[in-house]
Amino acid sequence: MSGTAIGASFFVFLLVLLALRVPIAISMLITGVAGYVTMAGWDPLLGYLKTAAYGRYSIYDLSVVPLFLLMGSFASRGGLSKALFGAAESMIGHYRGGVAMAAVGACAGFGAICGSSLATAATMGQVALPELRRLNYSPALATATLAAGGTLGILIPPSVVLVIYAILAEQNIAKLFAAALIPGIIAALGYMAVIALHCRFNPGAGPAGERKSVALRIRALIDVWPVLTIFVVVIGGIYGGIFTPTEAASVGTIGAGVLAVAKGMRLDGLMESLYSTAEATAMIFLILLGADVLNVFLALTQMPAELASWVSGSGLPPLLVLFAIIVIYMFLGCVMDSLSMILLTIPIFFPVIMGLDFWGLGQSEKAIWFGILALMVVEVGLITPPVGMNVYIINSMAKNVPMSATFRGIVPFLMSDALRVVLLVFFPVLTLFLVRVIE
Numbered sequence: 066m067s068g069t070a071i072g073a074s075f076f077v078f079l080l081v082l083l084a085l086r087v088p089i090a091i092s093m094l095i096t097g098v099a100g101y102v103t104m105a106g107w108d109p110l111l112g113y114l115k116t117a118a119y120g121r122y123s124i125y126d127l128s129v130v131p132l133f134l135l136m137g138s139f140a141s142r143g144g145l146s147k148a149l150f151g152a153a154e155s156m157i158g159h160y161r162g163g164v165a166m167a168a169v170g171a172c173a174g175f176g177a178i179c180g181s182s183l184a185t186a187a188t189m190g191q192v193a194l195p196e197l198r199r200l201n202y203s204p205a206l207a208t209a210t211l212a213a214g215g216t217l218g219i220l221i222p223p224s225v226v227l228v229i230y231a232i233l234a235e236q237n238i239a240k241l242f243a244a245a246l247i248p249g250i251i252a253a254l255g256y257m258a259v260i261a262l263h264c265r266f267n268p269g270a271g272p273a274g275e276r277k278s279v280a281l282r283i284r285a286l287i288d289v290w291p292v293l294t295i296f297v298v299v300i301g302g303i304y305g306g307i308f309t310p311t312e313a314a315s316v317g318t319i320g321a322g323v324l325a326v327a328k329g330m331r332l333d334g335l336m337e338s339l340y341s342t343a344e345a346t347a348m349i350f351l352i353l354l355g356a357d358v359l360n361v362f363l364a365l366t367q368m369p370a371e372l373a374s375w376v377s378g379s380g381l382p383p384l385l386v387l388f389a390i391i392v393i394y395m396f397l398g399c400v401m402d403s404l405s406m407i408l409l410t411i412p413i414f415f416p417v418i419m420g421l422d423f424w425g426l427g428q429s430e431k432a433i434w435f436g437i438l439a440l441m442v443v444e445v446g447l448i449t450p451p452v453g454m455n456v457y458i459i460n461s462m463a464k465n466v467p468m469s470a471t472f473r474g475i476v477p478f479l480m481s482d483a484l485r486v487v488l489l490v491f492f493p494v495l496t497l498f499l500v501r502v503i504e
Contacts (some may be wrong), residue, residue, distance in 0.1 A: 068104070072366030075100040079359070079409075079436045089405040090348070090355040097358030104365045113361060121357050126232055127309065131346040132314035133223050137179030137188075138338040139321035145364055146188045148288040148356045149174040155277040155285040162264030162271035164200055164209045166257040168193040172214035172306055173253040176221035176290070177296045178321065181345075182403070186215025186455040188464045198276075203270035204466040206263060209448075209474030212455040213256055216444045218381070219403065220249035222300065225349070226403055226443065230436045233411045238310045243499040244433045248441060255481040263303070263477060273339070281295060295320050349404060356408035363412060372486070373416035383421040384490070390414050391442050391486065398446020402454060406443050414439075423493070425429055430497055437496045438489055445482045448475050 075096050082092035101110045121127075140146070153167035153174075160166070172189050179185050184431050190211045197207040205441055219226045222242035231238045264271035277285070301316040302308035308316060310434040325334070350469055397406050418435045419428060426434060454479075490496055 067417050068366035069368045069371050071100065071103060072363055073366030074367075075103075075232045075362070083401065089401065089409075090351040093352070093355030093359040093409070095356065097360075097362045100362035101358070101365065102360065117357055117361075117391050118354055121353055124232060126228065126238060127312050127350075127353075129228050129238070129314045130349060131223055131225075131342055132311070132318050133179070133225055134181060134184075134345050135315065135316040135338060135342040136295075136321045137175075137181055137184045139318065139325040139330075140175065140292075141184070141188045142176050142330045142334050142338060143291070143321060145289075145321075145324070146171065146175050146192045148285075149292060150189065150192045151197075152285040152289045154274065155282045158274035159276035161268060161273045162206075162260045164196055164270055164274050165202060165264075167259045168197070168210055169214040169217070169253055169260070170383060172211075172217045173249065174247070174292055176218040178292060178299070178317065179218050179221075181225055182216050182444065183454060183458060184216035184461060185218030186212060186447075186458045189214060190459050194459070195460055200272050201273055202272065203267070203474075204463065205470040205474030206260070206270045208456075208459045208463050208466050208471040208480060210256070210260060210449050212453070212459045212471065212475060213478035215255075215455040215458070216447050217249060217253055217256075219440065219444055220245060220252050222246060222249070223247075223310075224233035224440070226407055226440060227436070228310075229349075229353070230407055230411065230440065233407070234415055234432050234436060236432050236436065237452055240429075240433055240500050240503070241436055242300065242303065242310075243503055244437050244496045245440065246499055247495055248437055248485065249497070251485055251488070252441075252482075256478060259477045259481050265443070291320075291324050295324075297323070298466055323441075347467075351406055352405060356412075359409070360412045369416050370411050372413065373420045376417050377420040383423055385402065386417065386421060387438075387490065388425070390417070391438070394442040395445065395449070396437065398443065398449050399451060401446065403443040403446060406446065407439065426493060426497075430500070433500060434489075434493045434496050438486065441482070441486050441489060445479065448478065 079092055079096040082095065083089065098110065150167060152170040152259050153170040154164055157169050168189060169192065172185055175189060193211060210227070222245050224245060227241045227245060228238055230256040231241050260271065295317050299313045299321065302316065303310055304311045393496065394406065394410070419431060423431055447453065450472050453472070454492065456475065460466060460468050460471055
């Protein structure tokens with residue numbers, strides 16, 4: 066049996082393990098170990114494993130992962146999510162559907178200091194869901210809005226998933242953060258447009274809130290200065306050449322921690338933040354190790370390289386190949402989480418994309434453009450059935466709302482996602498404009 070056939074067989078085996086609900090990290094480890102032994106035997110595998118964990122975890126750039134997670138935890142405990150929602154609601158909450166749009170805007174703002182979609186959905190759900198209930202918003206619209214809005218956590222930089230992609234694709238983290246900013250803003254505006262149209266045709270779904278006085282609006286805007294300060298320091302420091310991404314994450318974490326203490330966080334809250342960050346980091350790092358073992362096995366089989374050569378020589382239109390990859394991502398999103406999809410597919414799809422010509426883009430720009438596209442499509446998996454992690458998080462807070470109702474409410478947001486992906490495919494400048502500005 067050829068190496069490619071062995072690689073394909075074990076990849077099917079991996080999908081079977083995932084279908085049996087084996088955790089993704091364990092599935093990749095089992096598949097990688099079994100495949101490596103099949104290709105090279107036990108001794109080479111043991112020789113690789115003795116340095117694999119250290120080789121992966123000693124990468125300096127990975128230190129931003131726990132820092133951004135901890136910064137998001139501190140920001141939540143510091144009441145920043147509540148301040149963001151209050152400011153957005155004071156400005157647009159008196160319009161029909163305005164409170165739901167304010168929730169989307171608050172999700173975007175919180176994503177700018179969090180980097181995790183699940184954390185954004187959970188935090189903003191606690192803040193915005195009671196207000197949406199009080200105003201008698203449609204349960205489907207309320208829960209779908211918060212689930213979709215939560216996805217902005219990995220779209221608006223900083224983003225943990227983008228950091229992982231940058232390491233896998235050997236790209237500059239700061240450039241990827243810049244590339245994600247405009248698509249993230251487009252995503253937030255698209256979700257707001259969906260809410261506005263929904264409430265226009267179904268006015269009872271999103272009643273208008275009360276109009277706030279000018280004084281209350283000013284006070285609400287003043288309350289969000291810590292968010293703006295942290296975002297400007299972190300992102301501005303990176304692009305101003307003052308900090309590396311890791312240093313910026315450290316400064317942002319300290320700032321968010323000080324704010325959380327000032328807002329009432331005590332030792333028990335600090336320990337809970339540290340424990341939750343440690344758990345999330347351990348999960349991510351174990352998935353990384355599993356992906357490394359799997360990818361080394363796939364490299365032995367030469368399957369990714371041969372697939373890339375076959376696609377390049379097949380004469381298939383590059384856009385056809387790209388949309389086929391997007392469709393695969395859509396199917397994978399139904400059964401896998403976003404980070405697992407990136408780790409599993411980038412070693413296979415990245416060489417294929419880099420071997421094709423898209424709009425005359427250079428190799429670096431093409432890698433950045435594809436990374437943002439992949440992030441956009443992966444993000445959709447957070448709100449698609451049957452997994453839809455964001456949907457499960459929001460529905461755990463709204464137990465009286467059937468899961469089916471939330472998924473029905475998600476459909477218009479998915480249409481907005483599809484339109485955005487098409488725009489980014491045919492207009493790479495939306496992704497690359499800020500990257501070219503900072504170069």
